[in-house]
Amino acid sequence: MLKYAILGFLTYSPMTGYEIKQRIDRSTAHFWHAKLSQIYITLKSLEDEGWVTSTIQEQQERPDRRIYTITPTGQQGFRTWLAEPYMELSPKKETLILKMFFSAQLDSQTVLTQLQLQLDLHQKQLSSYRQEVVHSIQSAANEFPALEKDARMWEATRRFGEMYEELYVRWIEEMIMEIKSQPQE
Amino acid sequence: MLKYAILGFLTYSPMTGYEIKQRIDRSTAHFWHAKLSQIYITLKSLEDEGWVTSTIQEQQERPDRRIYTITPTGQQGFRTWLAEPYMELSPKKETLILKMFFSAQLDSQTVLTQLQLQLDLHQKQLSSYRQEVVHSIQSAANEFPALEKDARMWEATRRFGEMYEELYVRWIEEMIMEIKSQPQE
DNA sequence: CGCACCATGTAATGCGTTACATGATTTT
């Protein structure tokens, strides 16, 4: 699956593994993330398949860069995947919710501390969607006017991330209120 | 991580791998899922660690059952994990959103079909949270009145799933409207 | 008659993370 995310970025322009990582972090990280090491591994296997090719660009003051380019076969494979109907629900792994599921076994104070910590994290994430992510989409769109339609899609996915964090913050706040309002045993 | 979900269920009562799978499907599947084969593998490694023990219950008309019981060490390990502050955001892998991110490259009709399909799936999931999941929590709470506090937590996690699906449905509906309102090129 | 349910497990494979290894330049 990661291979399609990588191919997707390479449809815009050739780039290095390092740059792909940066793009992911700035745009898709809230619904699709990846570690740098895994990106390098996946690029290599894409090259073995013939879906991308790579050339070395030598540099003197920086390490050499390996620039990956998508091949026609890769283009084709990516398009096929993109158009393919997706008929499942994406599997979720939400550690906080799992902990809460069993947290009746804990004292309220520990649970409240846990929730407060997560509230802070999600609030930070929310404000990042409202600021950094908005800006990075707008600057890409301004720089390349041909990508206007793409930018509208990117904005829609950003909005998904924002709505998700709003929901998370609301849920945690409700949990905190509910726990505080309950008689201690 | 799955090991803690399994231990969590075993704190309520001893049970088989098969039963753990059923419990997961009925209660935590929307934020924590697992395949049966992985549950068996994890139970075995928990037994090697000494966190659970197992006994065989012979049956004549059905296959024998291996019943797992949590040990004091396992109890301790589970409690430690539960009380541990969770300081990250859970990583997400949302295939639909990833596809949408790149879908400016597709014609609107294909995108609309994709969205409509997912809308149906999420609406079904939503109504399941409002019906089956509500009932299964209530029947567990009625059967074991001592679990009242637990049931309140289960209900909170169910509510999270419901809110999440409401968000998803809303987002897809907005996407459909936006795409329909755009001039075709 | 076929499908779903009960019930457990192994083998092969794939995907992902963490740690390791290197090393100059730029920013704080």
Add this chain to the structure above:
DNA sequence: AAAATCATGTAACGCATTACATGGTGCG
């Protein structure tokens, strides 16, 4: 002086999925 950025990669490990293997009972 320390940390972050640029830049690539491998090795070991862990976790998860898919396929394989078995086989009786109960329901529609």
